[in-house]
Amino acid sequence: MEFATPDVVIDGIKERLEKRIFGYTRVFSNSYYEAFANWCKRRYAWTFERKHLVMSNGIIPALYELVEYICKPDEKVLFLTPSYAYFKYAADFNHRDCVCSDLVNDDDRYYTIDFEDLEKKAADNKITLFILCNPHNPTGRVWREDELKRLAEIIEKHKLWVISDEIHCDLIRVGQKYIPLGKVMPEYDRLITCMAPSKTFNMAGLMISNVIIRSDELREHWLNRHYNFDNPLSIAAAQAAYEKGEPWLNELQAYLGNNFAFTKAYLSEHLPKARFGIPEATYLAWVNLSEYFESDEHLPLFFAYKAGVLLEGGNMFVRNSDCFIRLNLACPKTTLEEGLKRICDAINTKHTEKYLANI
Secondary structure (H helix, E strand, C coil), X not given: CCCCCCHHHHHHHHHHHCCCCCCCCCCCCHHHHHHHHHHHHHHHCCCCCHHHEEEECCHHHHHHHHHHHHCCCCCEEEXXXXXCHHHHHHHHHCCCEEEEEECEEECCCEEXXXXXXXXXXXXXXXXEEEEEECCCCCCCCCCCHHHHHHHHHHHHHCCXXXXXXXXXXXXXXXXXXXXXXHHHCCCCCCXXXXXXXXXXXXXXXXXXXXXXXXXXXXXXXXXXXCCCCCCHHHHHHHHHHHHHCHHHHHHHHHHHHHHHHHHXXXXXXXXXXXXXXXXXXXXXXXXXXXXXXXXXXXXXXXHHHXXXXXXXXXXXXXXXXXXXXXXXXXXXXXHHHHHHHHHHHHHHHHHHHHHHHCC
16 A cells, blocks of 8 residues: 555554564464454454464465465366455465366446355365455455355365465445355354455565465474464564454545545546446455457556556456456555556557557
């Protein structure tokens, strides 16, 4: 995000600095667990056992490890598309095959799960792992309780392992309700939940994430294999965020809501053929520009050279994403307005030139 990390996080780091010793560190005390568990209980009415919590320097590194630990060489990973590319990269890195189930796209404003297709693919006995993104990246869907229950039925029926990447869970629109998959599946042993303060409080560079592993056997394997030390300043920062960062987050949610509303209005006026619906979560806008571009155009390069704007194209999201761009709206409104102006001007100039060339 282009917002300063909250003061309470900086203060937490300063307090830890005053201790003046920075040796090898792990999360041993209950104070970090209590801060994070209370955060989940207060905001999501969900708790987990202390022994289930292990730490990683990021959710992506955790995915790379867990795919190897869970899937045998001839087994497969299942996920929904469009998808955050690192789900596929984690499988590719470990030489495991991927199977994709395309989300159903209702005019780019609302995505739903094709449960019939998902169950058909989950029935393959070579699929042992399902990676879920909740809330979903890049579409911004917050899966409803009935959707999560239907997912749970499929997962349990086919005895799948499931990694639920819930890193965007704090970044929901005001009025939305996020439900952890673990709350819907309270006893399911093959569930791993991944959360982090990194996106929420703009502290991704501090490299600390929470991985909640219920299975004693998998957790033991993780602890034996994983390089299990954590940055002492990162621990202090994350604990301070969970203990004192909620007022800042509430302000952020309101600001992001206004940015999304502004983006929708701006695109409607200046780029009327763009299709965009305000997402239920994340700070990312998922915009369909298929009325303006051919599917083979490299959109990040176009906008970098023609608009001076850096963004991500649909090619990063595995499939079911041609002609989409993903915009980061976690920035001051003035920055957002300038970026949108450049994007719209570049597209409209392109089409004016194309029109004149055909006269």
